[in-house]
Amino acid sequence: MQETSEKTTEDNPAEQTSTWLALRNPVFRRLWLAMVVSGSCIGAHNTAVYWALHSLGAKTVLISLMATVSALPYTLFTLPAGAIADMVDRKKILLAVQLWHVSIAFALAILWMAHLLNPYIILASAFLFSAGFAFGSPAHSSVIAEMVSAEELGSAYTLAGLQMDVSGIIGPLFSALLLPLAGVSFIFGANGLGFLLMFLAILLWKRVKVQPSLPMETFFESLTTAIRYVRYSPGIKILLARHALFSFFISIIPSLMPVVGLTELHLKASHLGYLFTAMAVGSVISGAFIIPWARARYSPQRITTSANLVLLLNGCLMVLVHRPLVFLVVAALGGMGWTLSASELWVASQRAMPEWARGRLNAILVMFAQAATALGGVIWGLAAHHAGVVPTFLGSAVFGALVMIIVRVVPGFQMSIDFTKSLSFESAPVSIFSHSLDTSRLPAPKDGPVSITAEFNLGPTHRNECIDLMRDARLIFLRNGASRWHLYEDLKQPNKFRMEIVVPSWKQHLLERERMTKNEKEVIEKLRGLRTDPNPPEEWVALSVEKEVLNSRVRTGGLPPDYIDQ
The missing domain is CATH 1.20.1250.20 (MFS general substrate transporter like domains)
Incomplete structure (x- = not known):
């Protein structure tokens, strides 16, 4: 899926916990070194900004607003940015963010040299910088996990945090030494060069594009899916x-x-x-x-x-x-x-x-x-x-x-x-229990809602175990795409259950199947194992036609003439 180091550490537990393990991955090492340099330039830039505000005679209230305008974009843009990061090529997002930051940094350097910079422009630039970081943050965090192997994951995120600490030491020192000698414009320009270095490191990453086999979610579907996943x-x-x-x-x-x-x-x-x-x-x-x-x-x-x-x-x-x-x-x-x-x-x-x-x-x-x-x-x-x-x-x-x-x-x-150490997200696509539909009659992706029900009989000793597994099954289906989940027991025949799942559209049903993991599939298999009937469970997949019922233009095909006249 992605370019990673081929070396494994399964036979050496000490190496798996090493902070430096991920640096053996050439792709991550290149990115991390660029992050250290760029982060140091950002730290120097922040120091230069406060020096510039002071030299321009900015009032205390304007200086105190720096923290506010820097934090505001994270509140406004982070969640939409996360949705975009799961819809668009993350590499392209990060490249665009670096170019955005380069343009702001160089613009500040030019404006300072031209004596056109004032405190309000500096405040605006702080907002624009933070907007870029807010849009890039979800993609950046996801890309790190994509670049490294599972064994390198802990090391990679430790190094990412370590990079900020190292940059926090180097940046202010760099600024303190060079501000009196080279001036504010030099620091702003160096920050732009740091972002260009990040651009190059990301550009050199050979990300393998995987074409999705299913239709992509819309922007608003992506947001609601994320909220639903957290909820369940x-x-x-x-x-x-x-x-x-x-x-x-x-x-x-x-x-x-x-x-x-x-x-x-x-x-x-x-x-x-x-x-x-x-x-x-x-x-x-x-x-x-x-x-x-x-x-x-x-x-x-x-x-x-x-x-x-x-x-x-x-x-x-x-x-x-x-x-x-x-x-x-x-x-x-x-x-x-x-x-x-x-x-x-x-x-x-x-x-x-x-x-x-x-x-x-x-x-x-x-x-x-x-x-x-x-x-x-x-x-x-x-x-x-x-x-x-x-x-x-x-x-x-x-x-x-x-x-x-x-x-x-x-x-x-x-x-x-x-609990996170034992989690596995290995994909294991599945329907509820079986999936034997006539492919010539499949709905369009936007058609829906779709109801899927499965009936199965249990032995009298398995009822409590079934209810416990159903609690897990409910969360599995709801977080992976279902809008409703119901479980019924037959009043005439005890221990005969019907599970119903409703998804908003046929596309969401297909996505729900693809999102199933190996651990989640094991829960479904355990439910199958509780059945007393050796035959496959009865499954019913149905498409809602309520829209046709509520449509003012009634479809009359197939109805007798005398019925239509009534």
């Missing part, structure tokens, strides 16, 4: 909840750590960058050494639990430590815990997503995380304003500990992510 996937809902909780609690660090530095440590504003650099260094240490060591020994749930405990301790230390040098160590500890927990959550999420919906589900994941981060920033900011920074950090640690206890011990609230 307990595993995805667990992961969304975990991401939201993590993003909510972790948002206190970027929101209030600068306040701690200024008010508790009495640092100068120019020294705040050291705090975030220390966090980035901790993240690099975590990604390079701690993550591979932990993955070789512990389950994802145990790793995230341990990392979250480190973060709770870190939140307390941030307001109890008053020596700047010691605080840098505390910040590095926070970076370690942050990267460890976030990396495991993200890898688990990718394992839980089918390829046909990966772009949309990644988009929903980003939206949940961004919304939780924004909400957390507001709540922690208000709490610090009214109660103080120290009580806010300590209160968040206590609240976080209570949440961890609840999700671990209270029935109905447990949210372990260990």
Whole structure:
């Protein structure tokens, strides 16, 4: 399906958990190196933007709006972008996004040299940059999973997070050194060159195009399919909840750590960058050494639990430590815990997503995380304003500990992510039990709704087992395309059941069959195994003709004349 490294690591478990494993894949290695360079240029660009705003005399309110206009596109565009990522060639999306960013970066460089740049244009450019990132983010996350093998997946996403940390160290340093010497235009232009490097790395990827055997969903069908998949996937809902909780609690660090530095440590504003650099260094240490060591020994749930405990301790230390040098160590500890927990959550999420919906589900994941981060920033900011920074950090640690206890011990609230390691999305197309239709009478793709029913008898001892399997079958059919699912029991003949599935159209029925995985098919096979009748179960596939009934122009063909006259 895609160009990947041929080397396997099945016989070496230590290699499978290595952070650097995915770099043996030449395609991913080329992309990752381009991401490091481009990410460093982006970090330098962000520093240059704030320097430019300050030099142009921008008011504080305009500078504070940078965060708002940068976050807004993720709310507006991420879900539509996810739908597009599952409909359009993802490589083309990423190439278009890079060219979009190149044009903005070079335009800013030219405008600054021509003395035509003002704070409002810079704000607009921040929105346009973020719009590009919002449109490219689902495709980018999906492409990484497409480039690497299953063994390399964990390493690839760890390296993707590590890249941001490395770029977060190099970028500001690059900007601090070159801004006084080369000026703002040079930094903006270098950012454009970084995006061109990304364009080249993506262009060199030889993605194998697979022609779909079935009609493609429309844009709105794609959106509703994604929402339906989340609704009927307990595993995805667990992961969304975990991401939201993590993003909510972790948002206190970027929101209030600068306040701690200024008010508790009495640092100068120019020294705040050291705090975030220390966090980035901790993240690099975590990604390079701690993550591979932990993955070789512990389950994802145990790793995230341990990392979250480190973060709770870190939140307390941030307001109890008053020596700047010691605080840098505390910040590095926070970076370690942050990267460890976030990396495991993200890898688990990718394992839980089918390829046909990966772009949309990644988009929903980003939206949940961004919304939780924004909400957390507001709540922690208000709490610090009214109660103080120290009580806010300590209160968040206590609240976080209570949440961890609840999700671990209270029935109905447990949210372990260990289930993702055993998931398999190997395709196994199937109808309900059989599929023997006259091919000369098949409906058009848009015809519908379509009802599929299957009747089967059970032994008296299998009733409870059947009901349990039907709970799984209901979720399987509903998340893969069905709009309704019903189960009936014959009043005259106990233990004789009829399962009915309704899909909006014939096309959705075909897509539903193609989306079935090997694990899901096993549930259907278990249901078949409970039957007492050796013959194949009776199946009925029917097309709704209600539209003809409700049509004002009644079709009279085949009706006797005297009946029509009535």
